[in-house]
Amino acid sequence: METLTTEILVIGGGPGGTPLAMATASAGRQVVLVEAGSGLGGTCLFHGCVPSKIFREAAFFKYRAEKSATLGIQDLSGKVKLDWNAVLKRKESILSARSTAALANGNKISSLKIRFGTARFLNAQKAIVEGPQGSIKIEFEKAVIATGSVSRKLDVPGAQLSGVLTSEQLIATDHIPRSIVVIGGGPIGVELGQMFSMMGSRVSILEALPELLASVDQKLSSRLKILMEREGITVRTGVQIERIEEHQGLKRVFYSEAGKECFEEAEVVLTVVGRSPQVDSLGLENTQVRYASRGIEVDESLRTAEKNIWAVGDVTGQPMFAHWATAQAQALASAFLGRPTTFPRKELNSAVIFSHPEIGIVGLTEDAARKQGLDVGVAEYNYAVDARAQIADEPEGLLRIVYRRDDLTVIGVHALVEGAADLMGEAALAVSTKVKLSDLARTIHPHPTLTESFGVNALGALRTLT
Numbered sequence: 001m002e003t004l005t006t007e008i009l010v011i012g013g014g015p016g017g018t019p020l021a022m023a024t025a026s027a028g029r030q031v032v033l034v035e036a037g038s039g040l041g042g043t044c045l046f047h048g049c050v051p052s053k054i055f056r057e058a059a060f061f062k063y064r065a066e067k068s069a070t071l072g073i074q075d076l077s078g079k080v081k082l083d084w085n086a087v088l089k090r091k092e093s094i095l096s097a098r099s100t101a102a103l104a105n106g107n108k109i110s111s112l113k114i115r116f117g118t119a120r121f122l123n124a125q126k127a128i129v130e131g132p133q134g135s136i137k138i139e140f141e142k143a144v145i146a147t148g149s150v151s152r153k154l155d156v157p158g159a160q161l162s163g164v165l166t167s168e169q170l171i172a173t174d175h176i177p178r179s180i181v182v183i184g185g186g187p188i189g190v191e192l193g194q195m196f197s198m199m200g201s202r203v204s205i206l207e208a209l210p211e212l213l214a215s216v217d218q219k220l221s222s223r224l225k226i227l228m229e230r231e232g233i234t235v236r237t238g239v240q241i242e243r244i245e246e247h248q249g250l251k252r253v254f255y256s257e258a259g260k261e262c263f264e265e266a267e268v269v270l271t272v273v274g275r276s277p278q279v280d281s282l283g284l285e286n287t288q289v290r291y292a293s294r295g296i297e298v299d300e301s302l303r304t305a306e307k308n309i310w311a312v313g314d315v316t317g318q319p320m321f322a323h324w325a326t327a328q329a330q331a332l333a334s335a336f337l338g339r340p341t342t343f344p345r346k347e348l349n350s351a352v353i354f355s356h357p358e359i360g361i362v363g364l365t366e367d368a369a370r371k372q373g374l375d376v377g378v379a380e381y382n383y384a385v386d387a388r389a390q391i392a393d394e395p396e397g398l399l400r401i402v403y404r405r406d407d408l409t410v411i412g413v414h415a416l417v418e419g420a421a422d423l424m425g426e427a428a429l430a431v432s433t434k435v436k437l438s439d440l441a442r443t444i445h446p447h448p449t450l451t452e453s454f455g456v457n458a459l460g461a462l463r464t465l466t
């Protein structure tokens with residue numbers, strides 16, 4: 001059996017574990033990175049962010065091509081068709097290039113050892129890895145758990161039927177289903193539901209809460225719901241899922257809505273009802289690490305209840321985003337290297353939901369700010385009047401900038417517009433550096449771009465305040 005002794009053991013090679021291992025090893029620390037899968041990249045690369053956005057890109061191009069007449073382009077070839085095998089091939093080639101590059105970068109760092117296999121703690125100083133090359137015993141000074149999350153199981157009769165899929169399984173599908181019932185109207189359900197609808201599936205979304213996308217500014221989520229329904233997606237909110245049954249080759253999802261039993265049926269059912277921290281088989285019972293269903297408990301410097309074990313990313317619970325896992329990892333690496341460190345704060349996190357139009361989120365919503373007792377105003381801008389949105393023929397959307405009334409500091413930016421994803425960098429900088437409405441108004445934004453909406457909106461709000 002191979003035995004390794006190391007300063008830092010990192011378990012999990014996703015957007016949390018990989019940058020942490022590379023940053024600490026690049027600075028000369030002895031690091032072992034263990035990954036249970038066959039490549040580096042984690043859920044984000046193999047089953048999440050990257051493949052789903054490759055599909056979204058194809059779906060959006062198809063949608064744009066079908067709409068091209070509005071831009072003055074005649075489609076002489078007839079109906080636009082999406083070649084699913086070509087999309088899958090493109091996905092495989094991007095995934096393989098990215099994981100190969102990550103492994104090559106890791107292998108260049110002499111003090112980093114990468115091993116494939118499943119790690120389990122024997123105690124707070126020792127772990128065992130079972131992998132394709134046999135068992136490896138690892139003795140460590142510090143360990144970081146970055147094992148991510150897995151799809152939460154839907155607990156209703158029929159959830160085990162074949163054709164009832166998790167997001168991982170739908171992303172691996174070998175064909176575009178004719179119809180899909182999506183159970184769960186959170187970010188993953190909305191993204192996958194809408195992109196498969198654009199690719200030609202008939203889609204229904206069933207959500208237990210009264211609104212889609214519960215954590216999003218409600219004005220934006222309600223507007224998106226209307227747009228989705230206009231595109232032909234059935235959306236039912238405030239419903240309770242009862243059971244799933246086979247019916248003539250289709251799946252029937254029975255649910256109750258206002259006390260009445262209803263059903264939606266489709267070729268496949270996608271269940272996206274949240275994600276659970278991946279703690280199974282980690283041997284946490286052999287350590288003092290504490291965890292609950294929402295994730296491993298960590299303090300503000302990401303240390304668990306076991307003093308030489310830390311945790312980053314999805315395994316620590318919400319928010320579950322790749323950039324959040326990486327931000328935590330980079331902060332922890334900096335702390336391990338003895339550098340001055342500020343750990344990421346949830347209220348400064350940014351997020352994008354790749355719906356159509358996209359939703360970008362940074363900082364507090366109006367509701368969340370008011371719940372915290374803050375006296376806030378909201379500057380609102382309708383993209384129907386925006387030059388860039390009109391040029392792109394994507395004029396549906398709304399920008400809401402939340403600011404403190406006392407000193408006009410920007411504390412939240414929420415945008416629903418196609419292109420919102422690329423607006424969030426400026427928004428994140430604005431919120432994290434506490435800019436004022438006047439800073440946004442004074443900034444010279446290039447024309448015609450969507451970024452102008454920040455300046456125009458801030459200026460408009462300032463005019464109403466003076």
Ligand SMILES: Cc1cc2nc3c(=O)[nH]c(=O)nc-3n(C[C@H](O)[C@H](O)[C@H](O)COP(=O)(O)OP(=O)(O)OC[C@H]3O[C@@H](n4cnc5c(N)ncnc54)[C@H](O)[C@@H]3O)c2cc1C
Nearest residue numbers: 012014015016036042043044048119148313314320321322
């Ligand atoms: C469909 C979908 C779409 C998404 N889209 C986005 C998006 O657009 N943007 C975004 O920011 N986020 C997105 N996410 C979320 C994102 O994928 C996660 O937040 C991110 O991957 C978390 O990183 P992590 O390093 O914490 O965990 P993971 O990426 O899950 O990595 C954990 C790794 O640990 C390994 N592991 C587990 N147990 C062990 C063990 N015992 N020993 C060794 N290795 C182990 C796993 O194999 C895995 O590779 C999406 C998720 C899904 C499911």
